[in-house]
Amino acid sequence: MHKNLFRLGFAFAVLAGTLVACENQDVTDVNNDAARIETNTISPEMAKVRDYVPPMAVAAHRGSTFWAPEETEAAWRWAREIGADYLESDLQCSKDGVILANHDDNLCRTTNIENVFGEDVPRTRPQWYMENAGMTEAEAMAQYAKDRAAFQPYYTNQYMYEELLMLDAGTWFNESSLEMAREGFTRNKQYVSTLEDQIRYAEGKMLKRDANGERVFTKEGTYDPANPHTSLKYKFEYVDDPEWRGNVPGIYIEFKESWLNPSNFEEMVYNELDRLGWNIITKPCDGEPWYKDGKVNVGNTNGKVILQTFSFESLRRTAEKFEGKVPMCFLLWHDNITPAQYAGYINQGLEFKAHIIGPCIAGAPNNYFEMNAPWMADMIRRSGMLNHPYSFDTLDQMNTYFGVYHYGAGQFAAPYMDGAFTNRSEMTIQFLIDNGARAEGAPTTVEDPIAVLERLGY
Numbered sequence: 532m533h534k535n536l537f538r539l540g541f542a543f544a545v546l547a548g549t550l551v552a553c554e555n556q557d558v559t560d561v562n563n564d565a566a567r568i569e570t571n572t573i574s575p576e577m578a579k580v581r582d583y584v585p586p587m588a589v590a591a592h593r594g595s596t597f598w599a600p601e602e603t604e605a606a607w608r609w610a611r612e613i614g615a616d617y618l619e620s621d622l623q624c625s626k627d628g629v630i631l632a633n634h635d636d637n638l639c640r641t642t643n644i645e646n647v648f649g650e651d652v653p654r655t656r657p658q659w660y661m662e663n664a665g666m667t668e669a670e671a672m673a674q675y676a677k678d679r680a681a682f683q684p685y686y687t688n689q690y691m692y693e694e695l696l697m698l699d700a701g702t703w704f705n706e707s708s709l710e711m712a713r714e715g716f717t718r719n720k721q722y723v724s725t726l727e728d729q730i731r732y733a734e735g736k737m738l739k740r741d742a743n744g745e746r747v748f749t750k751e752g753t754y755d756p757a758n759p760h761t762s763l764k765y766k767f768e769y770v771d772d773p774e775w776r777g778n779v780p781g782i783y784i785e786f787k788e789s790w791l792n793p794s795n796f797e798e799m800v801y802n803e804l805d806r807l808g809w810n811i812i813t814k815p816c817d818g819e820p821w822y823k824d825g826k827v828n829v830g831n832t833n834g835k836v837i838l839q840t841f842s843f844e845s846l847r848r849t850a851e852k853f854e855g856k857v858p859m860c861f862l863l864w865h866d867n868i869t870p871a872q873y874a875g876y877i878n879q880g881l882e883f884k885a886h887i888i889g890p891c892i893a894g895a896p897n898n899y900f901e902m903n904a905p906w907m908a909d910m911i912r913r914s915g916m917l918n919h920p921y922s923f924d925t926l927d928q929m930n931t932y933f934g935v936y937h938y939g940a941g942q943f944a945a946p947y948m949d950g951a952f953t954n955r956s957e958m959t960i961q962f963l964i965d966n967g968a969r970a971e972g973a974p975t976t977v978e979d980p981i982a983v984l985e986r987l988g989y
Contacts, residue, residue, distance in 0.1 A: 628760030715989030770922030855884030
């Protein structure tokens with residue numbers, strides 16, 4: 532998840548002509564105004580899809596940003612074993628069409644790309660096109676000039692996945708999070724992940740590696756710049772994870788700004804989910820419970836995939852492709868917002884087939900804007916949508932939004948959440964267990980988070 536103000540710019544522009552800010556508005560007036568304003572309500576058909584999602588769903592934000600390098604094999608194996616209901620990720624696309632589960636559009640923060648490539652890659656030389664794309668010298672020179680003119684160093688969509696495989700996506704964590712550093716994150720090379728990786732981890736798999744610890748894969752086809760997203764295919768290999776103890780979480784995947792990815796990206800994701808057996812529109816999973824034999828079973832249910840986005844354009848495009856048949860979350864990020872504006876966002880979400888609102892929450896360490904005050908949560912509840920706030924890092928936040936603290940002065944009923952994006956899945960799950968908020972059949976204990984990392988080999 533990426534929280535920049537411009538993410539809701541388009542949606543805000545739609546409302547701005549008629550709505551005013553509430554910077555100095557009295558809190559009591561805001562509460563009273565919110566109680567009076569009506570929102571649209573979810574349709575019975577959409578409510579059926581909403582109910583695919585388990586109550587108080589725990590979404591492991593990027594696997595974990597606290598215990599392991601985010602959106603890597605280590606983070607998602609840890610989140611699966613700790614008992615999260617969903618493995619959360621951000622979707623991007625490599626230059627050659629591999630759907631990635633990776634947050635930053637620029638890879639400098641979470642990989643060693645500057646050391647590996649500097650500002651150059653082999654593909655930006657004419658010889659590469661002659662050897663790998665079957666071009667004549669003249670064609671290679673022309674493609675080189677075109678590719679080089681558009682090249683933005685270190686941006687994910689500028690690299691083919693085989694180039695991304697050269698990167699180390701784990702060591703940076705040891706250098707930036709000294710207290711959480713573990714030699715295993717470097718010894719067991721962490722890769723820039725794919726959507727397929729994320730799904731396979733949820734299914735109890737891990738990467739197949741060769742004798743040198745490198746991931747095993749094969750390629751089919753030849754890269755064609757005229758058809759960059761379809762001409763070359765990768766076949767990745769996986770093995771059963773010997774440390775898997777039976778949890779099968781779902782995935783909670785974010786469409787980022789539409790300009791970051793191909794114009795048909797929503798269709799690409801739809802087809803990839805279908806190929807991997809995780810598209811409930813084509814392969815429904817009726818009858819399976821969220822929890823089974825004390826284990827997470829969400830990944831075997833119709834709630835196995837939740838889509839999400841901050842982008843109004845992506846929300847619209849996702850509605851066109853998925854038709855509201857897969858649970859969808861509309862993420863919110865804004866400051867100084869009126870009840871009328873908030874109702875507008877809810878109504879926009881409903882218009883474009885969202886089932887869930889995902890508001891940011893206040894409090895350390897992130898100190899985001901408050902988009903989930905009690906009156907806001909009440910408006911979401913009255914619309915019939917679910918409320919999945921982001922991102923929980925502390926027990927103080929859990930106590931606040933669950934309603935243990937007397938937040939809201941009793942005017943609006945707690946809890947102010949129906950689920951949670953969390954960087955501390957072990958903390959959030961234990962809190963819900965302690966407060967009797969886990970659904971029937973869910974795991975009733977949480978393994979020590981460090982012990983999980985150790986038995987996973989990190």
